[in-house]
Amino acid sequence: MSETTGRVLQLLGLLQSRRVWSGEELARRLGVTTRSVRRDVDRLRDLGYPVHASTGHGGGYQLGAGAALPPLLLDPDEAVAMAVCLRVAAGGSVAGIGESALRALSKLDQVMPARLRSQVSAVHESTVTLGAATDTPVDPDVLMTLARASRDHEHVTADYVDVRGTATRRRLEPYQLVTTGRRWYLLCFDRDREDWRSLRLDRMTEVRAQGSTFIPRDAPDAATYVRHAISTAPYRYTARIRYAAPESIVAQCFPASAVQVVADGPDACIVTTGGDDPAAMVPWLAMPGCDFHVLEPPELIEAVRMVAERISRAGSAC
Missing domain, CATH: 1.10.10.10 (Winged helix-like DNA-binding domain superfamily/Winged helix DNA-binding domain)
Structure with missing residues (x-):
């Protein structure tokens, strides 16, 4: 070359x-x-x-988008087939495929003529996927709109329903999309609340790019911010547990979206997570199969004692 x-x-x-x-x-x-x-x-x-x-x-x-696709790439039938497949893959559960499919779809959509876009939408709208990978599907057009707006620093408006069922209209500066494999999240700056937010895409409707652009702010790390927002912030209790095992071992025992794992020396680590019922958290926290010590909160420490006593009584009765 x-x-x-x-x-x-x-x-x-x-x-x-x-x-x-x-x-x-x-x-x-x-x-x-x-x-x-x-x-x-x-x-x-x-x-x-x-x-x-x-x-x-x-x-x-x-x-720009032309009257025809550029030569040496895809013919119209191939372009429609590719776009339909990428839309399906963007909502899939295979690690990394959803993000890669969304990036590829964004590039393809940028140069696809309007008549081909309509064909893609028609095929997608008339197709039902049996056994979807997630129970919280996201409209591919919402993904596309937010991906382009994040890339181009473009203002977005959207209707949003929070975890309490409260519906609000949001004016947003979108920065980055984050997927956990089961759900998609948007790291954004809420212009009315003047603060950063992590919003679930399946709770967003009427998503519209406004055409106007914004000057990017110093944004927090998207993965860290979203992980904290979904692992501890929504819950009544925030728990910290020290495990007598390396970080690499313990991290494999929990979903990455549910915990934060930090090394505490070569042979131990500290896990931070959240929950509403301390007693229900105990069996889940015991999954790594190694010794652990609850640092906080007191309610979880007491719940561990109660569960341990219950298990001990059950063993004595055998």
């Missing part, structure tokens, strides 16, 4: 990864002059890729 060909392919990848790039940004990423960028853009146009250019504030190069 020649240097020019490789650079043109790299340019195409950059244009697919974000909505708008300035000529100066592309030149820096590619290590060339803005004049070379213009020549490479012309090469992409000659190959059939619809690259638009605009001037002024917020202007730059943008990969």
Whole structure:
């Protein structure tokens, strides 16, 4: 592959990864002059890729949707089949597949003509999946809208029903999507509450990108924030337990979305999790099969004593 060909392919990848790039940004990423960028853009146009250019504030190069798919990629039937499969995969339970499928679908949707999008929607709406991987399915269009808005820093509005059943209208700055395998979450900044939020996508409806953009804030780590929000924040009790086993061993015994595991030396770790019923938590916390010591709360410490005494009495009666 020649240097020019490789650079043109790299340019195409950059244009697919974000909505708008300035000529100066592309030149820096590619290590060339803005004049070379213009020549490479012309090469992409000659190959059939619809690259638009605009001037002024917020202007730059943008990969648009054309009247036909670019050559050497997919014909219309293949594009529809691929998009339908990716929509199904985006809601699947295989580790990593949902996120990868969503990224691929976002790239494909960006250059897909409107008539093909309608075909994809028609097939998807007339299809029922037996034995879905999750009992909280998410509309692929909601996934697509939030993925694009997160990438392009675009304001979003949505109706949301929280865990208490309260319905509200939200004005959001979306930052990143997080999947646990069973559910999808959005890390976002709530403009009305002026604070960060972790929202479940299956509780969101009427999701709309507003067209206006925002300047990104210093965001918390998405995975850490969502893990804390779903493992401890919704519950009455927050528990900390020290296990006499390495972090790598204990972490395999719990769903990653339900606990936070931190090493406490080479042969021990501390688990933080949440629950509403201390007695019901005890058998679950005993799953690693090693010695453990409850650090807090007092209610869980008392529940461990009660369960231990009950089990001891049951053993004595045998």
